[in-house]
Amino acid sequence: MQLNAERKSHLIYWASGIVSICGIVFEVLFGALGSYILGDGVKQYTLTISLFLTGMGIGASISEKITKNLILSFVWIEFMVALVGGFSSFTMFGVTALLPEGSESLFLYLVTFIVGALTGVELPVLIRKANDLGVALNKSTARVLFSDYAGGLIGGLLFVFLLRPELGMVKSAFFVGCINLAVALFILWMFRDEIKGYRKHGFVGIIIAILMVGGLFFGEELAFTFEQKLYKDPIIYMDESQYQTIVLTKEQGDTRLYLNGGLQFSSTDEHRYHEVLVHPVMSQVPKHDEILILGGGDGLAIRELLKYDDVKNITLVDLDPAVVELANQNFHLLNLNEGALKNDKVKVLNKDAFEYLENEKKTFDVVLIDLPDPNNESLNKLYTKEFYSLVRNHLNPKGAMMVQATSPVFAPKVYWTINKTLEATGLNTENFHVDIPSFGNWGFVMASRMPIRTDELQVSVETKFLTSEMIIGLTYFGKDEDNDIMEKGKALVLEPNTLINPHLIEKYEEAWTYY
Structure with a gap:
C-alpha cells in the first residue's frame, strides 16, 4: 500500500x-x-x-x-x-x-x-x-x-x-x-x-x-x-533509587555503604564516627525528650541515641526512602543498627530537610545533622547560613546540634567554613575531630545557644570507643588542620556559606581533587 x-x-x-x-x-x-x-x-x-x-x-x-x-x-x-x-x-x-x-x-x-x-x-x-x-x-x-x-x-x-x-x-x-x-x-x-x-x-x-x-x-x-571494579570489596546489593545509586559491599566481615560512589560507613569503624556524632552533644543538653536527625537513614545514629533511657521521641528526616528501607530489611544493616529504625520511639519522614524545617513548628533538645558532604548544589543548601538558622530556630533554649563537617585534614577550608557558617547564626560552637580508619581524620561541629564546656562533657552510656576522658582531646587540632589557614603567605579570611554565595562547593572540589 x-x-x-x-x-x-x-x-x-x-x-x-x-x-x-x-x-x-x-x-x-x-x-x-x-x-x-x-x-x-x-x-x-x-x-x-x-x-x-x-x-x-x-x-x-x-x-x-x-x-x-x-x-x-x-x-x-x-x-x-x-x-x-x-x-x-x-x-x-x-x-x-x-x-x-x-x-x-x-x-x-x-x-x-x-x-x-x-x-x-x-x-x-x-x-x-x-x-x-x-x-x-x-x-x-x-x-x-x-x-x-x-x-x-x-x-x-x-x-x-x-x-x-x-x-x-x-x-x-x-x-x-x-x-x-x-x-x-x-x-x-x-x-x-x-x-x-x-x-x-x-x-x-x-x-x-x-x-x-x-x-x-x-x-x-x-x-x-x-x-x-570501582569498589574495593564485592558488591552484595545495588539499587538505583529516585535520588541516588545505593551500593552495599562486604568482604571478610567489613560491610560498607556507598551513595553515588561516596563511602558512607564501614562496619569495622563506624562506631567511632557515630559515637562522636551523638554522645558529646547528648551530654551538652539537660534533657533528651525530643531528638531530630537530618540524614542518617542507615539507623546507626539512632542506635546510639536509644542507649539513653530518657529519650522519648526521635524524628528521622531522610530524603530517600530506599536507604531507610534497605536499613530496615537488609540482614547486614539490621545487625549493625540493631533494628533501631523499628523502635516505637522512632518516626521516619522521607522529606527534604530544608523543606521540613521550613514547615515544621516543633522544637527539639538535640539535632544531629548526618548528611553527605556538600559536593553538589542540592547538598550545599544544607550547609548554608540559612539552613543552620532554620535548625537554630528549632532548638529548645538549652538545646544543641552536632554537624558532621567533613575532614579538617583533607579539606580544612571546608571544615572551618562550616564552623564559620554556624557561628554566623549567633550560636556558640565547639570543634571535634576523630581518626576513622576508613575515612581518615573526620570533623564535627557542635553548636548551641548555651556555652559549651568540653571539660564537663561526659559519656554516660556504654560505648566501644569514646570515653569521657577522651572528649576534650578531640577538640585539639594540629597546626596543619586548625583554623589559622595560610594562603600565599597571608591568613585566609573565611566567609559564611550562603544560598546566594555557595562558595563551599568550590572549596570542597578543590580540597578533594587529589584524594
Whole structure:
C-alpha cells in the first residue's frame, strides 16, 4: 500500500516528535551520568547540555549537504543515534572501570557531542522532506518544530519520573536507543517505495536491533561487573533509587555503604564516627525528650541515641526512602543498627530537610545533622547560613546540634567554613575531630545557644570507643588542620556559606581533587 503525500507528512511529524523525546532523554541521561560518575551535578549538566546544543548546531549546519535520499539519510541517522546513545551508559561504566582516570569525562563529552550533532541533522532533514511532499516551508518548519519541542517536554518528564527510577541509566539508554531504531525501521518500511534496496538497509537495522535488545536484557548485568571494579570489596546489593545509586559491599566481615560512589560507613569503624556524632552533644543538653536527625537513614545514629533511657521521641528526616528501607530489611544493616529504625520511639519522614524545617513548628533538645558532604548544589543548601538558622530556630533554649563537617585534614577550608557558617547564626560552637580508619581524620561541629564546656562533657552510656576522658582531646587540632589557614603567605579570611554565595562547593572540589 502506497501512502499519499499528506499521510507521509503526518508520519514525518510523528517521527520528529518521537525522536525529539529520545533526544532530550539522552541529553539529561548524559548529565545524570556525569553527575554520578564525575560529581558536581550543576557542572556536568551545564557541560553536557552545552555540548549537546553545540553538537545540534553543527549537525544542523552539516544537514545542508544532505539534499538527496532524505528518508534514507534520516533512517541511517537514527541507526547511529540508537547505537551510540544506546551503548553510552554501558560503555561509560566500562571506560570508568578499565581506562585511566580522565578517560571517562572525555568519553562522556564526546558521546554527548556526537549524539547532539546527529540530533541536529534530524530536524532539517525532516523539514526538507515535508517540504518536498508539498507542505509549504513555513508550515513544514512550524509543524516539525512543534513536534520537536512538545516531544522534548515529554522526554524530560519520562526520564525523571519513569525511566531513571524504573530502568536505571544502563537500561534506559538501551531502551531509548530501541525507540530510535524502531522509528527508523518504521519510516523505512512506510517509505519503501522511495528507497532503492530498502531490504538491505532493513537487514542492517535488524542486526542493530539484536544488539540493542541484547543490551537491554544483559547490558546492566555486564555493567555491574564494570561497577564492581570501582569498589574495593564485592558488591552484595545495588539499587538505583529516585535520588541516588545505593551500593552495599562486604568482604571478610567489613560491610560498607556507598551513595553515588561516596563511602558512607564501614562496619569495622563506624562506631567511632557515630559515637562522636551523638554522645558529646547528648551530654551538652539537660534533657533528651525530643531528638531530630537530618540524614542518617542507615539507623546507626539512632542506635546510639536509644542507649539513653530518657529519650522519648526521635524524628528521622531522610530524603530517600530506599536507604531507610534497605536499613530496615537488609540482614547486614539490621545487625549493625540493631533494628533501631523499628523502635516505637522512632518516626521516619522521607522529606527534604530544608523543606521540613521550613514547615515544621516543633522544637527539639538535640539535632544531629548526618548528611553527605556538600559536593553538589542540592547538598550545599544544607550547609548554608540559612539552613543552620532554620535548625537554630528549632532548638529548645538549652538545646544543641552536632554537624558532621567533613575532614579538617583533607579539606580544612571546608571544615572551618562550616564552623564559620554556624557561628554566623549567633550560636556558640565547639570543634571535634576523630581518626576513622576508613575515612581518615573526620570533623564535627557542635553548636548551641548555651556555652559549651568540653571539660564537663561526659559519656554516660556504654560505648566501644569514646570515653569521657577522651572528649576534650578531640577538640585539639594540629597546626596543619586548625583554623589559622595560610594562603600565599597571608591568613585566609573565611566567609559564611550562603544560598546566594555557595562558595563551599568550590572549596570542597578543590580540597578533594587529589584524594
